[in-house]
Amino acid sequence: MIPMNKADFEHSPSGSLVPTERGQWAFVPNPLPPLLDERAKAALTRPLADASAAVGELNGIGRLLPDPYLLIRPLQAQEALTSSSMEGTYTSLSDLLLLEAGATEENRAPDTREVLNYRVALTEAIASLNELPLSLRTLRDAHRRLLGGVARHRGASVQAGEFKRNQNFIGAYEIEKARFVPPPPTETLSCLDAMERFIHREDRDAHALIDAALLHYQFETIHPFADGNGRVGRMLIVLHLFQSGLIRHPILYLSPTLEGRKDEYIDRMYEVSRSGDWLGWISFFLSAVADAARQAIDTADRLRDVERNYRAALQQAGRSANLLGIVDLLFRTPAVSIPQVAEHLGVTYRAAQMNVQSLIGAGVLQEYPGTSNPRLYVAQDILKAISGDASDA
Ligand SMILES: Nc1ncnc2c1ncn2[C@@H]1O[C@H](COP(=O)(O)OP(=O)(O)O)[C@@H](O)[C@H]1O
Ligand SMILES: [Mg+2]
CATH class of the missing domain: 1.10.10.10 (Winged helix-like DNA-binding domain superfamily/Winged helix DNA-binding domain)
Structure with a gap:
């Protein structure tokens, strides 16, 4: 992996370099939103329309379900599995469901427990939106749920529910070799406050899908936690889409799609920081949304088939x-x-x-x-x- 090179980010249009405590360079993203030029806006029209159409179709299916949880729960289980496996935490659907059903813990239990935590964190975060709008607190609570009481077998020292206290870095085991160095802990809060203001701003022209793309990039680039940023940042996507009313039920999850395109997913975010390629990232994000919506529709179809078969079997x-x-x-x-x-x-x-x-x-x-x-x-x-x-x- 090529280490983070100062020269690569020095002239970045989307942020600035600041020195870290130990004399390396860290990237601090500009506050959202970026200025998209007319060419970029025009190029996004089509992917935005495709993604919106797929999400519209998925909303339609959600409306038809007698009980939306019949779809929500399975999709959340898949999200928990794939979002975690992208970060090296592995279990199987059956192990997850067995643990949830009360199976006694076995060899792979620490990972399975962490994936179950993901599912609980996600459910609670979504439910919390009834009481409190999406905020930094929502994300910290989710982080606490996700990593609280988890045996850290990967060595990271993580304060569950607390923002980072030490400089972190991405893509290597030592900062000198890191591909990307996010903001120092001293900059984190001001970056996050600006992100929160962006979430709460009033802009009637904004599109929730574009905002979700911007927010996810911003959160990942700030990398506010010592660990768990990928997973909490992917929860942020559904939380934002649900709160904004774009999806009527929490039924759109990107991780199953992102998992299969992980290198591109990360490279696209990296390129926003390096060269300001927002168009590349947002188009990628929108195509992932369209894919994810179609996958969710297929899942709903398969579940309906199973139900039909079960009813026929019970008739007998x-x-x-x-x-x-x-x-x-x-x-x-x-x-x-x-x-x-x-x-x-x-x-x-x-x-x-x-x-x-x-x-x-x-x-x-x-x-x-x-x-x-x-x-x-x-x-x-x-x-x-x-x-x-x-x-x-
Ligand atoms: N160059 C980058 N710029 C911004 N975000 C990145 C970059 N590389 C990786 N990421 C994000 O960081 C996440 C991994 O961060 P981490 O804190 O380890 O998450 P988790 O513990 O949930 O494992 C990836 O899933 C991705 O979203
Ligand atoms: Mg991690």
Whole structure:
């Protein structure tokens, strides 16, 4: 990796260099918004229209759902998985859902726990928007949730919920070799305050998708936390889109798309800092939005297919209200234990057990091998529909 070269950033139109405590150079981005020239604005018309159309279609699907959480929860699980795996924290969808359903922790538990934290942090941050507008506090709370109580096996010393106290850097293990050096801790708050003012400004001509692109770049470039910036910054995208009303439910998540285009994702942000290439970054971001919206639409279609198949299978099994009730539960939490089923249906343990047996017989549920106390049952078809491939589950 080529280290951050002073000459590369000296004449940057999008920020300035300041010395770090130890005599290196750090990049401080200008406050948002950048001035886009007419050529750039014209070039964005088409990608903006494409992305808006895909988001519009996804909103339409959200409106049709009897319960939007049937789509929100699976999409959030995928977001948690892919956003984390981009940062070297790996688990599988089944491990995530099993842990959530109460599985006892195993070897890979620290990573799985961190991914579950991501999911909780995201859900809580979205819910918090009902009480308080999106602010730095929202992001710090999300960070606290994400990294609180997590065993740091990667060596970083991270204060969960607190902004950085030491100079950080990106893309190397020592600052001398870093590809990019974000602002020093002393500059962080003023950069963030300006970002927060941008979020709250009133500009009727602004487009939420463009603002989300600007905000994500800005947050990543400020890199306010010692670690967790990628993940919290990707939460910021959905928080902003949801708060601005562009999406009617929190159903648009970029990480599954960004994960597959990670090098370009990072290079495009780097190029904004180096050469002011906002057009390159915003177009990339909009195409990721369009992709992500289409993927979410496909996920919704697959889930609907599974539901149809389950209902047909239950018809054969003599459809009872209890069995249908469990199927509803499974779309929210595809891994369950008998006590959870009993509680959901308000029936005895024994009755829940018999219902679960019927669903195993109908091919809806499978006992998950190796689980006990509690033993867990999984709807594999739902897992496959969520992950979009047959390999994960
Ligand atoms: N050159 C760059 N400019 C701005 N942001 C960058 C650059 N390189 C990487 N990033 C961002 O930094 C994130 C990684 O930061 P990090 O704090 O380690 O996040 P996490 O712990 O969530 O792992 C990447 O996902 C990306 O969003
Ligand atoms: Mg990291």
